[in-house]
Amino acid sequence: MTVSVWQRLDQAGRSLAPVAVTVMLVLLGMVPLYLPCYEDVAPALALMSVYYWAIHRPDLIRPSVAFVIGLLQDTLTGAPLGMTALVLLLCQWVVVSQRGFFLANSFVLLWVGFGFIMFGAALVQWLAFSVLELTVVPLEAALFQALLTLALFPVFAWLFIRVHRAFLKEL
Amino acid sequence: MSRLTALKTLVQRFSFLLLLLASIALMMFGKIDPVLIEGIRAHVTDAFVPILDAISRPAATVAGVVETVVDISEVHRENKDLRLENASLLQWKQVALRLEAENNSLRGLLHYKPEPGATFISARVIAAPGGPFLRDVLVTAGRRDGVRRGQAAVAGAGMIGRVVEVGEWTARVLLITDINTRVPVMLDNTRQRAVLAGDNSDQPRLLYLPPEAPVAVGDRVVTSGDGGLFPVGLPIGVVSAVGDHLVKVQPMVDLGKLEHVELVDFGLPGGLVGEADHFSGVR
Numbered sequence: 001m002t003v004s005v006w007q008r009l010d011q012a013g014r015s016l017a018p019v020a021v022t023v024m025l026v027l028l029g030m031v032p033l034y035l036p037c038y039e040d041v042a043p044a045l046a047l048m049s050v051y052y053w054a055i056h057r058p059d060l061i062r063p064s065v066a067f068v069i070g071l072l073q074d075t076l077t078g079a080p081l082g083m084t085a086l087v088l089l090l091c092q093w094v095v096v097s098q099r100g101f102f103l104a105n106s107f108v109l110l111w112v113g114f115g116f117i118m119f120g121a122a123l124v125q126w127l128a129f130s131v132l133e134l135t136v137v138p139l140e141a142a143l144f145q146a147l148l149t150l151a152l153f154p155v156f157a158w159l160f161i162r163v164h165r166a167f168l169k170e171l
Numbered sequence: 172m173s174r175l176t177a178l179k180t181l182v183q184r185f186s187f188l189l190l191l192l193a194s195i196a197l198m199m200f201g202k203i204d205p206v207l208i209e210g211i212r213a214h215v216t217d218a219f220v221p222i223l224d225a226i227s228r229p230a231a232t233v234a235g236v237v238e239t240v241v242d243i244s245e246v247h248r249e250n251k252d253l254r255l256e257n258a259s260l261l262q263w264k265q266v267a268l269r270l271e272a273e274n275n276s277l278r279g280l281l282h283y284k285p286e287p288g289a290t291f292i293s294a295r296v297i298a299a300p301g302g303p304f305l306r307d308v309l310v311t312a313g314r315r316d317g318v319r320r321g322q323a324a325v326a327g328a329g330m331i332g333r334v335v336e337v338g339e340w341t342a343r344v345l346l347i348t349d350i351n352t353r354v355p356v357m358l359d360n361t362r363q364r365a366v367l368a369g370d371n372s373d374q375p376r377l378l379y380l381p382p383e384a385p386v387a388v389g390d391r392v393v394t395s396g397d398g399g400l401f402p403v404g405l406p407i408g409v410v411s412a413v414g415d416h417l418v419k420v421q422p423m424v425d426l427g428k429l430e431h432v433e434l435v436d437f438g439l440p441g442g443l444v445g446e447a448d449h450f451s452g453v454r
Contacts, residue, residue, distance in 0.1 A: 027219070031227050032299035032308070034234035034428045037373070042301030067190045071197075075215045076223075077300030078307045078336070078343055081208055082197030089194060093187050122303075129304045132198060133350060141303030141371065 017167040018053035018060045019069070021160065025049050026073045040141050043149040044121065045156065046073055050088050051117050052160040054095040055102045055110075057168065066092040083128050087121045094120070107157070114153050122146040213338035216309065220297070220340050224311060227297040231430060289402070291325075292316050292434040294342070299429070304371060306349035307332075310432055313340045318434050321400060326432045329406040329423025330354075330394065334434060342434065346426050347375055347407065355398050356407060358384075359391035367392065367407060367420060374411055377418040386413055392420050402437045 025045035032039075046069060053061040070085030077084075094117065095102050102113045122142040129137050182189065201208045242249075277283075294312035312318050314337050322334045324344045332352065336343040345352055352369040356377070365380040380386060390410040396403035411421035 027222055027226060030223060030298035030300050030309075031230045032296055032429070033230055034238075034430070036425075036427055039299050039301035039306070039427055040303060040371075040373075044302075063187045063190050067194065070194070072215070075212050076219060076298070076309075077302065077305060078212070078345075079300075079302065079305055080198050081201045081212075082194035085197070086191065086194040089187070089190050125304065128198065132202060135350075137304060137350060137371065145303045 014167045015060050017163055018049070018057055019065060021163055022046050022049040022053070022061075022069050023072065025156075026069065026076065029073075030076060041145045041148045043152050044118070044145065045149075046070070046084070046088060047091060047118065047121055048114065048149065048153055048156045049160065050091050051095060051114055052157060054092045055099065055113075056164060058092075058096045058099065060168075061092060063089055063092055080128070080132055083125065083132075086128065087124055090124060091117050091121060107154075110157065111150075111153055115150055118146045118150050119143075209336045212343075213336050213341070216336075216343070217313070217338040217340050220311070223297045223309065227295075234430075290317070290436045292318055292436070293431060294318075294434060295431055296429045297341075304350070306346040306352075306369065306371060306426070307335075308344050308346065308429055308432070310342050310344055310434070311340065312434060313338045313342055315339055317436060318342045319436065323394075323401050323405060323435045323437070324432045325405070325435055326424045326429055329408065330401070331422065331424050331426060331429065331432060333400075344432065344434075347422060348373060348426060353378075354401065354407065355395045356392050357395040358386060358410075359393050359404075361385060361390075364395055364397065365392075365418075373426075374419040374421055375408075377410075377420060380418055386410060386418055388413055 025048070029042060029045045050061055050066050050069070054066075066088040067085045070083075070088040071081065073079070073084045074081045102110070104110050104113060122139075122145065126137065126139050126142045292312050294310035294316075296308045296310055298309040300307060300309075310324075318334060318337050320334055320337055323330050324332045324334060330347065332344045332346040332349070333354075334342050335345045346369070347354060347367060348369045348371065350369055350371045352367070352375070354367040355364070356367045357364050361384070363380065363384045363386070365377040367375050368378045369375045377386075377392070388410055392407050392410060394401040394403060394405040394407060406423055408420040408422040410418060412419040
């Protein structure tokens with residue numbers, strides 16, 4: 001059975017979905033929302049996406065992809081170049097290497113798994129920032145960000161599941 | 172050929188480790204050569220401007236609608252307050268006019284050389300990246316519009332930050348609350364010098380204030396002009412809390428609700444502007 005060019009294109013387009021969703025979330029996360037105190041705790045949307053796809057389609061979010069998406073986010077947000085790249089890369093690696101643990105049957109376990117990743121990411125970020133600034137930066141904001149991200153996870157997970165079913169079901 | 176394949180396998184096998192080292196190296200490199208990194212950042216940011224601009228508009232519209240609803244519910248009370256304020260402001264206006272006339276005549280007597288006039292560049296805020304460790308915004312004005320590194324950013328009643336990165340179409344403004352911000356300031360009434368330092372909280376701190384210096388809640392904090400970066404007397408905030416080792420300043424402007432900012436070119440030589448020109452000259 002031969003695969004036509006169009007089928008291949010279709011396949012390629014579909015397998016880009018996880019990356020496209022993640023990049024879109026990077027951009028959406030930068031929109032000024034004019035909510036009081038929102039910016040301090042703006043949720044880490046890209047992390048949710050990398051977490052979800054690394055569990056379900058690790059072949060489509062490779063370490064290099066996570067790295068590049070992180071670099072993009074650092075460049076756009078003005079964070080020290082390489083920091084989000086490091087966080088997303090570590091997230092991808094932990095999830096893929098412990099996939100048996102994270103590939104849960106129930107949604108609650110998926111959520112709990114994300115909790116571990118999120119707080120780990122907050123700590124890594126805080127540590128990297130403290131080292132770069134040569135001072136101990138306050139940890140509270142990072143923890144609040146982690147809590148908010150964790151609270152919003154079901155909403156975005158629903159979105160990922162929809163995208164997953166719509167584009168990558170038959171693969 | 173086989174060597175190439177071997178190398179490829181090696182890279183694939185250690186890709187995680189290599190990328191890990193790369194991200195750490197990048198962070199360190201950003202500390203060593205921030206100017207180069209800034210240039211790259213500015214180019215990438217420029218490329219994403221159309222998208223960021225497009226998706227920031229609906230958000231601004233929604234925020235506008237919400238604000239209108241809130242405004243309508245408070246319109247009566249606000250109107251009453253504003254009438255009272257207006258009455259007292261009219262008195263102040265008379266005082267100001269009298270002082271201006273007096274100032275002009277005294278300057279005429281002294282042959283005073285006025286400071287170079289300031290030009291304003293208005294820009295819209297298209298992105299407020301946020302996150303727990305950063306306080307910056309992206310605005311839609313860049314090198315083409317005359318924006319230069321180091322210019323002060325003003326919104327409404329006071330200064331909000333300064334330009335740290337300039338692209339063709341965009342500029343990044345580091346807010347006064349960011350942990351990397353230091354602004355030479357003084358207390359308006361006592362002329363006591365200090366440095367305003369952000370710490371990523373909503374209220375930056377005053378550093379290097381002598382322990383015996385009189386400072387009280389409500390004192391106005393303005394730029395001192397030391398270092399030639401900003402002009403003298405640009406309002407920044409008011410002292411909101413005075414502790415033993417900590418004096419906090421409440422910014423004049425609500426930094427979470429920035430929609431438009433003005434980048435101010437005071438025509439002052441030196442400072443960061445001069446430094447940036449120097450750097451670009453070297454390159």
